[in-house]
Amino acid sequence: MSEDRISRVGRVVAEGQTDFFSRPVPPPAADEVVIRIRASALCGSDLHIFRAKHPSVPLPATIGHEFSGDIVALGSAVTGLAQGDRVTVEPCETCGACDACRRGDYGSCDALTFIYRRGDGAMADYITVKAASVFPLPETLSYEAGALIEPLAVAVHAVRRADIRLGETVLVLGAGAIGLLVAALCRRSGASEVIVSDYAPFRLEMARELGATRTVNPGAGERLEDAVRDATGGKGADKILECVGRQETFVQAMTLLRKQGLATVVGIFEQTEITIPVMKLVNNEIRVQGSQGYCWDFPIALRMAEEIGIEKLITHRFPLTQLQQALTTALDRNHNTVKVVLKP
Numbered sequence: 001m002s003e004d005r006i007s008r009v010g011r012v013v014a015e016g017q018t019d020f021f022s023r024p025v026p027p028p029a030a031d032e033v034v035i036r037i038r039a040s041a042l043c044g045s046d047l048h049i050f051r052a053k054h055p056s057v058p059l060p061a062t063i064g065h066e067f068s069g070d071i072v073a074l075g076s077a078v079t080g081l082a083q084g085d086r087v088t089v090e091p092c093e094t095c096g097a098c099d100a101c102r103r104g105d106y107g108s109c110d111a112l113t114f115i116y117r118r119g120d121g122a123m124a125d126y127i128t129v130k131a132a133s134v135f136p137l138p139e140t141l142s143y144e145a146g147a148l149i150e151p152l153a154v155a156v157h158a159v160r161r162a163d164i165r166l167g168e169t170v171l172v173l174g175a176g177a178i179g180l181l182v183a184a185l186c187r188r189s190g191a192s193e194v195i196v197s198d199y200a201p202f203r204l205e206m207a208r209e210l211g212a213t214r215t216v217n218p219g220a221g222e223r224l225e226d227a228v229r230d231a232t233g234g235k236g237a238d239k240i241l242e243c244v245g246r247q248e249t250f251v252q253a254m255t256l257l258r259k260q261g262l263a264t265v266v267g268i269f270e271q272t273e274i275t276i277p278v279m280k281l282v283n284n285e286i287r288v289q290g291s292q293g294y295c296w297d298f299p300i301a302l303r304m305a306e307e308i309g310i311e312k313l314i315t316h317r318f319p320l321t322q323l324q325q326a327l328t329t330a331l332d333r334n335h336n337t338v339k340v341v342l343k344p
């Protein structure tokens with residue numbers, strides 16, 4: 001490589017505290033590419049790290065794994081990609097050798113980890129990744145949309161697992177970024193009713209814009225039970241997606257489901273042990289399953305992003321240098337944030 005590239009890299013150094021360090025960008029290894037980052041979105045996990053509450057990420061830690069940019073350097077063995085390609089990246093790393101990987105089920109890899117956890121976060125000017133994890137952006141998608149393909153892939157994975165059928169009634173608990181994307185995808189999967197519940201009116205408005213047919217705000221005295229009963233004639237929802245991660249919503253997912261219905265749990269629980277009405281499971285023959293991350297979901301997310309109008313989720317934009325302010329804003333409920341995007 002002729003020119004020397006220097007990258008500013010943002011990290012969380014202590015609870016509620018960030019800084020930047022600069023480092024030269026080394027030439028890529030044979031199977032790697034260097035990407036000039038153009039847009040990088042904050043994720044719930046970044047906020048957990050900022051609050052020093054992430055169970056598997058000790059501080060200091062680089063952050064950011066939802067991003068897009070341009071390829072500026074390619075390793076000698078890389079094929080099918082070129083300098084100047086606009087791309088996004090599937091940011092997980094897998095071992096390739098465990099049973100799950102050998103079955104092609106890499107999302108369940110025993111050694112699953114993320115690029116940012118080994119010191120290369122996307123809140124930076126440049127990032128170096130394996131060429132195999134790179135996905136070119138279609139011309140119709142902006143860099144900002146490209147930065148939201150990762151959370152959309154999480155939603156795609158959950159909705160595919162939930163196996164939505166034509167004409168079903170689906171209840172989505174929680175209208176954070178993932179809940180909103182899940183609701184949008186459920187509608188496009190053929191659900192005739194998509195009910196979304198959340199305590200924030202602006203999130204419910206966004207849910208309606210994305211395809212929710214009914215919204216419920218329990219904080220405004222609206223009862224979720226009533227909405228589900230009205231929509232299903234008292235039978236209960238065919239499918240429920242829990243996108244909050246609390247005992248209360250997990251129990252709702254079990255109790256508002258119809259007999260033999262299927263609940264898919266996507267939320268991350270801070271309280272890792274909860275109490276559930278277990279006889280509902282037995283008597284109603286309901287199924288409850290988890291959904292984590294993605295596996296072969298990026299190509300689908302790339303095809304669905306434009307139709308959903310994924311950029312609608314972006315409520316705030318900051319220059320990269322204002323990382324601290326971006327994180328503080330995202331944590332403050334008064335700011336009505338859904339997705340916060342940073343630009344180097």
Ligand SMILES: [Zn+2]
Pocket residue numbers: 043044045065066150151
């Ligand atoms: Zn994420």
Ligand SMILES: [Zn+2]
Pocket residue numbers: 094095096097098099100101102108109110111112
């Ligand atoms: Zn593996």
